[in-house]
Amino acid sequence: MSNKKNINDLSVLENLQNEGSHQSSPHRNPNEYNGETIDNQLVTSENPSNRKVYIESYGCQMNFSDSEIVASILSKEGFSTTTILEEADLVLVNTCSIREKAEQTVRKRLETFNAVKSKKPDMKVGVLGCMAERLKHQFLEEEKIVDMVVGPDAYKDLPSLVGKVDEGREAVNVILSKEETYGDIAPVRLGSNGVTAFVSITRGCDNMCTFCVVPFTRGRERSRDPESILKEVNDLWENGFKEITLLGQNVDSYLWYGGGLKKDFEKASKMQKATAVNFADLLTLVAEAQPNMRIRFSTSNPQDMTLDVIEVMAKYDNICKYIHLPVQSGSDRILKKMNRLHTREEYMRLIDNIRSIIPDCGISQDMIAGFPTETEEDHQDTLSLMEYVKYDFGFMFAYSERPGTLAGRKFEDDIPEEVKKRRLNEIIQMQQKHALYRTQSHVGKTEEVLIEGDSKKSDQHWMGRNSQNTVVVFEKEHYQIGDYVNVKIEDCTSATLLGKAVEYGAHQS
Ligand code: SAM
Numbered sequence: 357m358s359n360k361k362n363i364n365d366l367s368v369l370e371n372l373q374n375e376g377s378h379q380s381s382p383h384r385n386p387n388e389y390n391g392e393t394i395d396n397q398l399v400t401s402e403n404p405s406n407r408k409v410y411i412e413s414y415g416c417q418m419n420f421s422d423s424e425i426v427a428s429i430l431s432k433e434g435f436s437t438t439t440i441l442e443e444a445d446l447v448l449v450n451t452c453s454i455r456e457k458a459e460q461t462v463r464k465r466l467e468t469f470n471a472v473k474s475k476k477p478d479m480k481v482g483v484l485g486c487m488a489e490r491l492k493h494q495f496l497e498e499e500k501i502v503d504m505v506v507g508p509d510a511y512k513d514l515p516s517l518v519g520k521v522d523e524g525r526e527a528v529n530v531i532l533s534k535e536e537t538y539g540d541i542a543p544v545r546l547g548s549n550g551v552t553a554f555v556s557i558t559r560g561c562d563n564m565c566t567f568c569v570v571p572f573t574r575g576r577e578r579s580r581d582p583e584s585i586l587k588e589v590n591d592l593w594e595n596g597f598k599e600i601t602l603l604g605q606n607v608d609s610y611l612w613y614g615g616g617l618k619k620d621f622e623k624a625s626k627m628q629k630a631t632a633v634n635f636a637d638l639l640t641l642v643a644e645a646q647p648n649m650r651i652r653f654s655t656s657n658p659q660d661m662t663l664d665v666i667e668v669m670a671k672y673d674n675i676c677k678y679i680h681l682p683v684q685s686g687s688d689r690i691l692k693k694m695n696r697l698h699t700r701e702e703y704m705r706l707i708d709n710i711r712s713i714i715p716d717c718g719i720s721q722d723m724i725a726g727f728p729t730e731t732e733e734d735h736q737d738t739l740s741l742m743e744y745v746k747y748d749f750g751f752m753f754a755y756s757e758r759p760g761t762l763a764g765r766k767f768e769d770d771i772p773e774e775v776k777k778r779r780l781n782e783i784i785q786m787q788q789k790h791a792l793y794r795t796q797s798h799v800g801k802t803e804e805v806l807i808e809g810d811s812k813k814s815d816q817h818w819m820g821r822n823s824q825n826t827v828v829v830f831e832k833e834h835y836q837i838g839d840y841v842n843v844k845i846e847d848c849t850s851a852t853l854l855g856k857a858v859e860y861g862a863h864q865s
Pocket of ligand 1: 416454455563565567568569570605606655656657682684722723724753754755756757758
């Protein structure tokens with residue numbers, strides 16, 4: 357089963373609204389899965405003591421990718437994965453702190469786990485990820501609802517933590533690391549369609565956007581060794597995968613100089629500086645290593661995206677022509693208050709550069725409505741920026757104050773909920789209009805699509821994506837999952853392209 361959700365399905369729309377996020381298309385959200393759970397594929401262990409772990413993941417793609425690392429570490433300890441909660445010996449929930457609603461969802465889920473645990477007292481429950489550091493005391497001491505709390509940089513400590521839990525001792529490790537990238541762990545692909553996979557390239561974030569909790573929950577930014585990235589990509593290709601998404605909070609900031617924090621690069625030796633690998637270099641390496649593998653990446657931060665990266669994208673036809681470029685607001689005053697290190701003008705120039713170098717590039721946004729002090733004029737600036745860019749997709753949120761962030765400490769959350777909601781709705785309406793404008797521009801063209809699986813609405817049709825990340829649905833005929841197919845686009849909704857297969861695509865091997 358796929359872990360993607362379709363906005364055309366009303367129950368899902370409700371889910372998304374409950375989570376406080378609004379997605380304008382059924383395409384993979386580059387940085388949010390909004391409380392959807394991962395579907396574990398059964399991973400069998402060689403250890404005869406075979407215990408079962410059930411893992412649920414919430415939040416960003418990074419969390420989903422981390423759960424695959426966790427499954428890999430635990431499989432060496434004799435754990436196989438299960439999708440049936442009741443049969444698990446160990447239940448892990450990989451958590452997200454990005455908005456208050458995300459945390460509430462996890463806490464509700466923990467109540468369900470505890471109800472199961474009351475009938476199966478040997479079952480242990482662990483909290484992983486971003487909520488671990490923030491709420492460890494509540495979980496362990498006040499509410500006593502979990503047995504183990506593990507932060508995003510401490511997964512290699514899981515074998516010893518599980519041992520402590522087995523002995524009835526408290527098991528906590530939320531220490532953030534300067535070095536850990538899990539480059540040496542081969543992830544166990546969970547809930548995989550066998551076609552697309554995430555490859556993590558950086559961890560942590562140094563941006564310090566005033567609204568964002570990530571630097572506090574995931575620590576400082578560090579990059580993963582390019583050799584280990586290439587090895588993972590080559591292994592995925594060998595195992596039949598056709599598309600990878602290079603993941604990080606801010607991929608354009610990728611910088612490998614032998615290990616260590618990005619902020620310490622200045623202290624690196626001359627030799628380290630001369631041989632450093634940046635994101636444009638990494639993209640080139642990966643694109644050349646597997647010319648028939650599609651390469652995507654997420655997330656790009658406007659202040660770090662260079663012309664070099666855009667030119668590398670244009671040069672290699674296996675790098676997908678799609679950029680997720682969160683802007684958060686169209687107002688210079690609000691951008692400054694958010695500590696986004698670019699202006700509206702600079703962002704628009706970046707968009708112009710992307711469009712002049714890659715005219716058919718798909719572009720998507722993240723937007724926050726109702727940041728502290730946001731006026732109607734600031735909101736109109738956001739709408740006019742959207743009108744300028746006409747994004748293909750969007751992920752839109754009402755501001756949610758996060759404890760510990762600079763905005764949480766220094767700015768009053770002063771925009772009334774109904775005003776936030778109204779502004780958010782206006783942003784969503786505009787995004788839907790632009791999404792339709794963009795999908796209509798594909799009609800009549802023939803585009804290469806990578807088949808990912810059955811269409812949600814019909815098992816007679818395939819669902820795949822074009823290079824711009826738009827979903828394409830077409831009749832199956834003789835084509836198979838994982839095939840590249842040229843599809844003539846005949847019709848569209850604001851979220852989906854409908855077409856007819858013409859022939860195999862150029863990347864079919
Ligand atoms: N690293 C990316 C960036 O800085 O653009 C994405 C970070 S975050 C995981 C994903 C999105 O959640 C953000 O782009 C932002 O739109 C939204 N977000 C983060 N903090 C938020 C908050 N306090 N309230 C509402 N939305 C928030």
